[in-house]
Structure formats: structure tokens, C-alpha cells
Amino acid sequence: MAEALEERRARAALARLMEPSDWVGLALVAALGPVDALRVATGSIGPGRELEGELRRVLDRQAGGAQQSLLGDALQRWAPRVKDLAPERDLATMERLGGRVVIPSDDLWPPALADLELGEPVCLWMRGDLDQGVPALNRNVAIVGSRDSTNYGNSVTGDMAAGLVHRGYCVISGGAYGIDAQAHRSALAAADEADGVTTMAVMACGLDRYYPAGNEDLLRSIAARGIILAEVPPGSAPTRWRFLQRNRLIAALAGVTVVVEARWRSGALNTAHHAAGLGRPVGAVPGSVYSANSAGTHRLLRDGSATCVTDATEVAELAGPFDATGATGQQEVLADHDGLGVEDLLLLDALPIRQGVSIDKLAAVAGLPARSVLAGLGRLESRCLARQDGSGWRRARRP
Missing domain, CATH: 1.10.10.10 (Winged helix-like DNA-binding domain superfamily/Winged helix DNA-binding domain)
Structure with missing residues (x-):
């Protein structure tokens, strides 16, 4: 019990010390375990002579010159945050919010995140209907798209999300404006008689705040009836890097990722590329050839990166066999x-x-x-x- 608590505190501290997908930090955890990794990262113990080589082995890099010190650079990067570490405070904050910190040894930890390999987060901060657990990979469908969605995109998203929930799926998205918000709203509206969690929002900021502010009521509803989660601790602000890294979690948690609308350069395309890299199926909804909001989805279809989908039935086919009734x-x-x-x-x-x-x-x-x-x-x-x-x-x- 004491060891489990120590690991939980260490992982909570590491989540505040390091940015998401800090590869040197994740390699340090892989090499030493979270408790000793935190001690090295904070300067409580020395790194030892062999650690630099071990990190390079984990990262699969060739040894560089003496001036290239992965760990040395990382220690300088982390140093300004060491004084702000207070894992007990962060754990207490989550408890006050009715949530918890989840680590890989917990039953609540989504096993699908292991597919991220070294990119697996050190911990997850979760709020919501946690007693029902995170749905299995083959029950999850991510629906993502433009923040400035069109009426067409909203309509397709609404029908698709509702149809998926009626078929027993859980809809995952990022809690943002546009397609994300419509996917969550429709999943909640269709969830009256559904069993289990029907929607999850993966956030790029701490769960002590609802971002964007315009979606506060929606995010509160998800926290009450679904699950919201993040890999960054309470108090963390949403930054561009955190949004981009958040996308890999959406892709890893979902058995299928569907892009409804996306511009030529879009965060939704980033999510789709993460999903494809994990070997997950990707669907894209075609739109008007005159709409800039569909340029990205057409790009996915033209490149062969995605399969054309137009409704929940086709998404369910892409997801493969799943039957909520047995x-x-x-x-x-x-x-x-x-x-x-x-x-x-x-x-x-x-x-x-x-x-x-x-x-x-x-x-x-x-x-x-x-x-x-x-x-x-x-x-x-x-x-x-x-x-x-x-x-x-x-x-x-x-x-």
C-alpha cells in the first residue's frame, strides 16, 4: 500500500515537472521507474555514469559527443519547476473535485494506451462516472473536426454520434468548439437509456477548469454523466503543444477515429495521423468541394489515409464487430x-x-x-x- 501511494505521488509530481511526451523524461521513467526517476529529475540523487547511455538505449539513439547530454539538458529544463512540486496538493485537489489520479497499475487505466509505447502518459487525471470504468477500445469511436464547423458538419456529427451511442458505442472527442462539442452533445442526448459511459472528453488543460469557457455547461454535463480526463495536473493551462499531444490520447483510446470536417491544416488531421500510426482505422466524411472546412478530409481520402464514411452504420462497419447485447x-x-x-x-x-x-x-x-x-x-x-x-x-x- 505504501509503495503504491509513493508511486502515485511520484507520477503526479512527474506530470507537473514534465510536459506531455517529454521523451527524455519518459525514458527516465522507463529506465528507473517513477520513484527513482523523480529523485533524479529533482536532483535528490545523482544520475550515475551509466544513465545517459541507458537513456539513449531506451530512446534508440546513437551516442553523441560529450557536449550532447540528453539528461543534462533535461535537468536544466525541469529545474525551474522543481520548487512548485506539491503532489499531495494535486492529489487533494482531484479528490475535492470528485476525481482521481489513475496510474498504469490501476484497474481503471485504459490498456489501449500501452500501444503508445514510450509515449504512454505517466498518469491520467480523471473526473466523471468512474465507477463504470473506461469503455474498452472496440467500444470507443473518436469524432473530431473543425472548431468553426458548418451546419452540414454539425448535422452529420449529431446523427453519427447519436447513431453510435444507440449501437452501444462511446463517443470520444476533445471538448472544443464545433465538431467536438456537437459530438459530445449528441452523445449525451442519446444516452438516456444507454448502459455505461457514452462520451469522454480528453482535455489539454487541468481538470480544475473548464476550457473553452463557452463549453463550461457542456463539460460539466460530461463530468457528471461521462468522463473527462487529461494527462496534465490541475492548474495546467492549455497550450498548443498540449493540444497536439492530447490528440495522441484521443487516437489511442478510440478503436476508430472519424474526421467530419477539417481544414487543410487542422488539429483533427493530427489526431487522424496519430490513429493511423497506431494502426487504428480512420474514417473521413466527404463535404462540398467548395468548402475549405472539408479540404482536410478530402486530403485524407485522396491520400488513401482514410475510408469514406457517411453515417453511424458505416462507422460501425469500420470499427468491426461489436454488439452491446452479447x-x-x-x-x-x-x-x-x-x-x-x-x-x-x-x-x-x-x-x-x-x-x-x-x-x-x-x-x-x-x-x-x-x-x-x-x-x-x-x-x-x-x-x-x-x-x-x-x-x-x-x-x-x-x-
Whole structure:
């Protein structure tokens, strides 16, 4: 217990001492462990003669000349922050906020972050519905895009996020204006009858503040009904570097990353590139060829970096098999696909698993006229594939 507490304090201190993805600092943790790494970083113990070579081995670099000291430069970089280290205060702040500091040995730690290898954060600061835990990788879809989103981008994002939540997915984004905010709002609105966490916001600042301020109400709702997390401690300001490094966490936590709108140079493209580097599928939503907001998504599609997706069904296909009701039920439903016409298959794909929806909503999602939806629902109901309750129409669960 004492060792675990010491490690938690050390990791909390390292998170304040080092910027995200400080490679020398992360190599120091990998070489010595967090407790001794903190002692070396703060000057409590000497580094020893062999440590520079060990860091270079971890970083896979060739030894340079005597004037090139990775650790020496890093110690000078960290020195101004040493006097401000107060991990007990930071831990107490998170406790007061109803959150906690999560480290890799905790059950709450997302195992998917291990795919970042050396870039895995030293700890995570979390607030929200933590009792339900962070959803598994194959349940998470990241939706990212422009902060100055268009009505088209907002509409696509809203339908996509709601459709994914109805299918049992959790929507991850960055809590920013535009596409991020729309993804979170729609996920929360669709979460009334969903089980588990339905949206997570990955922040670039300390969790003692809601940034941007214009999204404070939204971020408070996410903190109450979902999860917000960051790798920087309370009091940390959002900086360009922290935003860029935050993007790698979004990509690592999500089984699929979808870019709805992005300009030619965009933070959303940075997230997509992180996802591709991790071997995660990337989707991009096509837009108008006259819209600068879609120049980045078209670039991804033209380069072959992303797959074209237009709705939640196509995103779910890109994500691969996942069924919130259990694998057995999914196999039974698939077996009953035989003999269904094209319209019935479209309608079946549009039907949510958990929360019922209206005829008009199904018509919009399936791309069918309302009269065809009504007729198709009758056919699916007769085959025990659809049912109606007080909330609307949904997929029927097999007995």
C-alpha cells in the first residue's frame, strides 16, 4: 500500500515537472521507474555514469559527443519547476473535485494506451462516472473536426454520434468548439437509456477548469454523466503543444477515429495521423468541394489515409464487430438476415439496440421514405427483428 501511494505521488509530481511526451523524461521513467526517476529529475540523487547511455538505449539513439547530454539538458529544463512540486496538493485537489489520479497499475487505466509505447502518459487525471470504468477500445469511436464547423458538419456529427451511442458505442472527442462539442452533445442526448459511459472528453488543460469557457455547461454535463480526463495536473493551462499531444490520447483510446470536417491544416488531421500510426482505422466524411472546412478530409481520402464514411452504420462497419447485447444475440440476428430485401436490411441497420426512435428518425437514418419505413417495420416485427415500446422502435432482443 505504501509503495503504491509513493508511486502515485511520484507520477503526479512527474506530470507537473514534465510536459506531455517529454521523451527524455519518459525514458527516465522507463529506465528507473517513477520513484527513482523523480529523485533524479529533482536532483535528490545523482544520475550515475551509466544513465545517459541507458537513456539513449531506451530512446534508440546513437551516442553523441560529450557536449550532447540528453539528461543534462533535461535537468536544466525541469529545474525551474522543481520548487512548485506539491503532489499531495494535486492529489487533494482531484479528490475535492470528485476525481482521481489513475496510474498504469490501476484497474481503471485504459490498456489501449500501452500501444503508445514510450509515449504512454505517466498518469491520467480523471473526473466523471468512474465507477463504470473506461469503455474498452472496440467500444470507443473518436469524432473530431473543425472548431468553426458548418451546419452540414454539425448535422452529420449529431446523427453519427447519436447513431453510435444507440449501437452501444462511446463517443470520444476533445471538448472544443464545433465538431467536438456537437459530438459530445449528441452523445449525451442519446444516452438516456444507454448502459455505461457514452462520451469522454480528453482535455489539454487541468481538470480544475473548464476550457473553452463557452463549453463550461457542456463539460460539466460530461463530468457528471461521462468522463473527462487529461494527462496534465490541475492548474495546467492549455497550450498548443498540449493540444497536439492530447490528440495522441484521443487516437489511442478510440478503436476508430472519424474526421467530419477539417481544414487543410487542422488539429483533427493530427489526431487522424496519430490513429493511423497506431494502426487504428480512420474514417473521413466527404463535404462540398467548395468548402475549405472539408479540404482536410478530402486530403485524407485522396491520400488513401482514410475510408469514406457517411453515417453511424458505416462507422460501425469500420470499427468491426461489436454488439452491446452479447455475441450470441448478434449471431442469431445475423442468421435471420437471409431473405431480407435491401430496404429491410437498411432499416434493420438503422434500428438502435437500446433506445427506441421515431419513424421520422428511422427514415432519416435509413434514407427511406416514411411509408417504406412503416411497411418495413411490420415485416421486421413479424420476424421478431424489431419491436415497439414507449420510446419508439428498436431492435428486438432474442429470447
